[in-house]
Amino acid sequence: MSDHINELFDKDGNLIGALLSAEAWTTVKKPVLDTLGIVDNHAEPERPEPLADWETLKQYWDFPYPVDTDVACEHCGNSTQDWAKDDPRLFRLSSANLAGLVCFKCMKCQAKILKRHFKDEITTECTPFQSSKISSKEGRYSR
Ligand SMILES: [Zn+2]
Known part of the structure; x- marks a missing residue:
């Protein structure tokens, strides 16, 4: 073939x-x-996205600007205008709370993107992915 x-x-x-x-x-x-329908056991189990928390935040949105749906990863350059519309996701929602703290995981490089909503601005923090195994040299290359 x-x-x-x-x-x-x-x-x-x-x-x-x-x-x-x-x-x-x-x-x-x-x-x-x-x-x-096979689950790859080597992949880390993903928690479902807390979409209900996001919906609640949108519902009680009291910032003086519209709901922002764009996410960008400073680490690998991945970006989207509306993360919730991407299928498959470019960024996964990992947490959202009423204080305006919204956290995403970049599906390309696993970096963590934290968006903080303030009254007059939105700040973004990008933390590159660090394997939890990195701290122990022994287990670094083992599964
Ligand atoms: Zn990235």
Whole structure:
């Protein structure tokens, strides 16, 4: 078929599976796992986005400017005009509270983006992702 896909047949000519090159597998792994409903155990479990908290914040929005939906990552340059409309998400909401503190995770580089809403301005803080394993040298490369 191609260098990337080898279909495997048994002696009777029945298809028993397919062998993908590393490159092909890396490219299609996520959609395949998603389609088949397989959870990749190596991926960190993601908490669902606290969208209800975001809705509450929008509902009680008392800042003198409209609700802002743009998010940008200073670390890798990822950006969006409306994070909630991205499918799949470029940024995942990780927390939102009534004080106007909204936190996102950059899906490209895992950096944490914190937006603070004040009366007259919005400040953004970008913290590059740090593996929790980095502090212990021993476990750094182990799973
Ligand atoms: Zn980023």
